[in-house]
Amino acid sequence: MDCDDAIHKIYGFLDGELTVWRRREILRHLDECPPCAQGYDFEMELRQVIAMKCRDEVPPELKRRIAEALGYTSPEA
Amino acid sequence: MTDGVPTWEEIARDHGRFLYAVAYRLAGNAEDAQDLVQDALLRIRRGLETYRPGSLQGWLARIVTNVFLDDVRRRRRRPTVALPPDHEHRLPPAAAADAASEALSEEVQRALDSLPPDFRVAVVLCDVADLGYDEIAGQLGVPVGTVRSRIHRGRRMLREMLSGAET
Numbered sequence: 294m295d296c297d298d299a300i301h302k303i304y305g306f307l308d309g310e311l312t313v314w315r316r317r318e319i320l321r322h323l324d325e326c327p328p329c330a331q332g333y334d335f336e337m338e339l340r341q342v343i344a345m346k347c348r349d350e351v352p353p354e355l356k357r358r359i360a361e362a363l364g365y366t367s368p369e370a
Numbered sequence: 371m372t373d374g375v376p377t378w379e380e381i382a383r384d385h386g387r388f389l390y391a392v393a394y395r396l397a398g399n400a401e402d403a404q405d406l407v408q409d410a411l412l413r414i415r416r417g418l419e420t421y422r423p424g425s426l427q428g429w430l431a432r433i434v435t436n437v438f439l440d441d442v443r444r445r446r447r448r449p450t451v452a453l454p455p456d457h458e459h460r461l462p463p464a465a466a467a468d469a470a471s472e473a474l475s476e477e478v479q480r481a482l483d484s485l486p487p488d489f490r491v492a493v494v495l496c497d498v499a500d501l502g503y504d505e506i507a508g509q510l511g512v513p514v515g516t517v518r519s520r521i522h523r524g525r526r527m528l529r530e531m532l533s534g535a536e537t
Binding site: 304305308309310335336339340342343344345351352354355356358359362363 | 379382386387390407411475478482493494496497498500502503518522525528529532533
């Protein structure tokens, strides 16, 4: 696998969309090619930052709005 | 919960955080994200009888995404209204996150905001909702090749924007 090929497939790799065999090929290339490995690290970090909001707390205002909606509609309440 | 179908109350209680995470990444700010979640919860209540046990998060992500896309289309038809200057009291304090990662996160959010909505939706469903390409294609009703192309092009645009901003 060359650099063009690796870059082309890196997103599929990150997103878990490649076969085990393809993953192994890319990993081998990343081991041997520092510039591609750096590019990979950047993409990996970016993906984590985008996902990071998942760990953020729901704002109290939204919690209040949800609780209000629940209170109005819950038949058992 | 009966037969794997959660009640609306369970969804509102247990998945509000997930809905908010997806909504925030799509909307780009806390206020719009809260509105998206509230609208999505209303649609979820109406649509719950059509839900078939499967990927609950995929289904929830699709609904909040549809609310977002409807909103984008509506905004295109009417002039945008600027936020009032005193809206900061509605912003959630980022107590847990340290300043550096929060700043980085805001930079990434700004880059995400500048992606075309279709691209942003694909990247967010992949990264935040953690859906596979075929699942995203199913939820959006587009071919998997389209999803792949939107995610890859969206990521490339993000990389260009963010690496340009760094140097």
